[in-house]
Amino acid sequence: MSGRDGESVKERAAAQAGLPPGLDEPAFAEPWQAQAFALTVALHDKGLFSWSEWANALSLEVKRPEAAPDGGDYYEHWLAALEKLLAVKGVAMPEAVEALAAAWQRAARATPHGQPILLENDPEGNPAKESMQGNS
Amino acid sequence: MSSDHDHDNELDPMAARVRALETILTQKGLIDPAAIDVIVDTYETKVGPRNGAKVVAKAWSDPSFADWLRRDATAAIASLGFTGRQGEHMRAVFNTPDTHNLVVCTLCSCYPWSVLGLPPVWYKAPPYRSRAVIDPRGVLEEFGLTLPAETKIRVWDSTAELRYLVVPMRPLGSEGLSEEALADLVTRDSMIGTGLAREPA
Numbered sequence: 001m002s003g004r005d006g007e008s009v010k011e012r013a014a015a016q017a018g019l020p021p022g023l024d025e026p027a028f029a030e031p032w033q034a035q036a037f038a039l040t041v042a043l044h045d046k047g048l049f050s051w052s053e054w055a056n057a058l059s060l061e062v063k064r065p066e067a068a069p070d071g072g073d074y075y076e077h078w079l080a081a082l083e084k085l086l087a088v089k090g091v092a093m094p095e096a097v098e099a100l101a102a103a104w105q106r107a108a109r110a111t112p113h114g115q116p117i118l119l120e121n122d123p124e125g126n127p128a129k130e131s132m133q134g135n136s
Numbered sequence: 137m138s139s140d141h142d143h144d145n146e147l148d149p150m151a152a153r154v155r156a157l158e159t160i161l162t163q164k165g166l167i168d169p170a171a172i173d174v175i176v177d178t179y180e181t182k183v184g185p186r187n188g189a190k191v192v193a194k195a196w197s198d199p200s201f202a203d204w205l206r207r208d209a210t211a212a213i214a215s216l217g218f219t220g221r222q223g224e225h226m227r228a229v230f231n232t233p234d235t236h237n238l239v240v241c242t243l244c245s246c247y248p249w250s251v252l253g254l255p256p257v258w259y260k261a262p263p264y265r266s267r268a269v270i271d272p273r274g275v276l277e278e279f280g281l282t283l284p285a286e287t288k289i290r291v292w293d294s295t296a297e298l299r300y301l302v303v304p305m306r307p308l309g310s311e312g313l314s315e316e317a318l319a320d321l322v323t324r325d326s327m328i329g330t331g332l333a334r335e336p337a
Contacts, residue, residue, distance in 0.1 A: 028180065028254075032151040037254075038175035039157060042167045051224060051246075051296035059244040062260070071261030074245070079153060092160045100156035101149070108147040117145055119159060 033075035040082055049085060057081040184253035187218045188301055189322035191251060192333075193315045195228070196306045206230065209301065218250045224296065226251070230303045231329075235288045238276070238329035239300045240268035246294035248301055252327060259328065269293065279330040302326065304333040 028034040044051065061067075061077035061084075086092040100119075107122040147155065161167040191213055195202040205212040209228040213219075226248060229237040241247065242265050247255040258264050267275050272289045276282070283289065292300040304326040310318060313336065325331030 030151070032148075032154040034176040034180060035154045035158065035172060037179065038172045039154070039161065039167060041175050041179075042171055043161070046166055048166065055244050055246060055296035062244055062262075067262060069262055071257050074257070074260045076150060079150060082157065083153070086157065086161075091164065091166065092157060096160060097153060097156045100159055101152040104152040104155045104159075105147050105149075108145040108152075111145045113145060117147070119155075 028075070030075075033078070036075060036079045036082060040078070043086075048089060048091070053085065054081070057085045179249075179254055183218075183250065185251075185322075185324035185327065186319070187216075187253075188248070188251035188324070188327045189319040190315075191216060191218070191228075191301065192303050192322045192327065193318035195303055196310075196318055197315050202230075202303075205303070213251060213301075224248075225298050226301060227292075227298060228301045228303050229290070229292060231305045233287070233305070235290055236276075236283055236329065237300075237302045238268060238272050238289055238291050239294060239302060240265060240291060241294040242266070242269060243293075243295065246296055246299055248294075248299040251301055252324060256324070276330065279325065281331060302329040304331075307333045307335040309336050 028037070040054065043049065044054065049057075058078060058081040061081045062074065064077070067073060067077065083092070083094065083097060087094055103119060103122045103124070104117070106124055107119050108117045110121045110123050111117045158167070158169065158172070162169055191205070194216065195205050201212060204215075205228045209226040212228075213226050224246075229239075231237055241259075245255055245260040245265075247259065264275065269291050272291050273283065276289070294300055304322065306318075307321055310321060313321075317336075321334045321336060323331050323334060326333045
């Protein structure tokens with residue numbers, strides 16, 4: 001922060017532009033955003049989809065009319081794109097994701113503060129585990 | 137987000153969905169949770185615009201590197217150890233007194249991660265994505281950058297396969313600076329085209 005032109009220019013850009021502020025914000029606002037990003041990178045590395053497929057899926061989401069003009073919901077679109085792509089690929093069906101997400105939330109509530117949240121802590125049992133055990 | 141509950145632990149819906157995906161993908165052997173942590177760490181702390189700044193500083197100081205960068209940016213950049221894990225191709229576009237280059241991704245948010253890290257919020261937001269193409273001069277003015285009327289502005293629309301790095305003009309008064317000192321003059325915005333390189337103090 002040398003007070004050189006560059007700084008005030010950025011501030012002016014943010015204030016005048018209708019372009020959002022936060023020019024030097026951290027890459028991710030919340031940990032889940034970083035994880036959603038990393039899952040996507042890892043699945044691409046695994047060959048599950050190409051970057052073109054990914055760009056198309058993400059584009060459909062961010063172009064929705066209800067998308068926030070400031071891009072603040074960007075990673076929500078990112079996650080929606082990932083979920084849809086995984087459904088199309090038959091890897092993770094929406095119902096399974098819903099059920100597991102609910103289980104994770106129950107597990108979190110049942111976990112005392114300061115301890116790691118584990119899916120096993122879900123008082124209603126673990127739908128993922130049951131589906132795995134179905135094979136045996 | 138939702139914090140109206142007073143439970144000891146509460147996962148917000150987005151965090152819970154990500155955990156759900158991670159659980160399924162781990163069970164199916166498609167991901168390794170440890171590898172996910174490494175990726176997060178890499179993008180949070182290790183890659184960023186400093187990589188791109190080193191590329192630009194080298195191009196300023198080494199004409200043969202600049203020439204290589206112009207002809208085959210993917211290889212020239214990889215020679216410095218910055219390789220796109222997406223396998224995307226890079227193209228370097230050089231600013232001149234006549235032409236200023238500006239990069240956007242109108243489709244979504246394609247960005248040269250390996251040299252610039254993750255894109256800033258405004259790069260991903262609808263106003264920039266739509267207006268950079270329609271009114272680049274107006275957008276640049278909003279960034280505080282007013283170019284002479286005779287300077288042409290070229291807008292490059294990134295894709296999943298091809299991403300652009302702007303090589304800004306070397307600032308006046310930077311003669312004789314080391315590559316390291318030059319790299320300090322190269323801002324992220326100057327490599328997207330929404331800014332210029334800083335002049336030496």
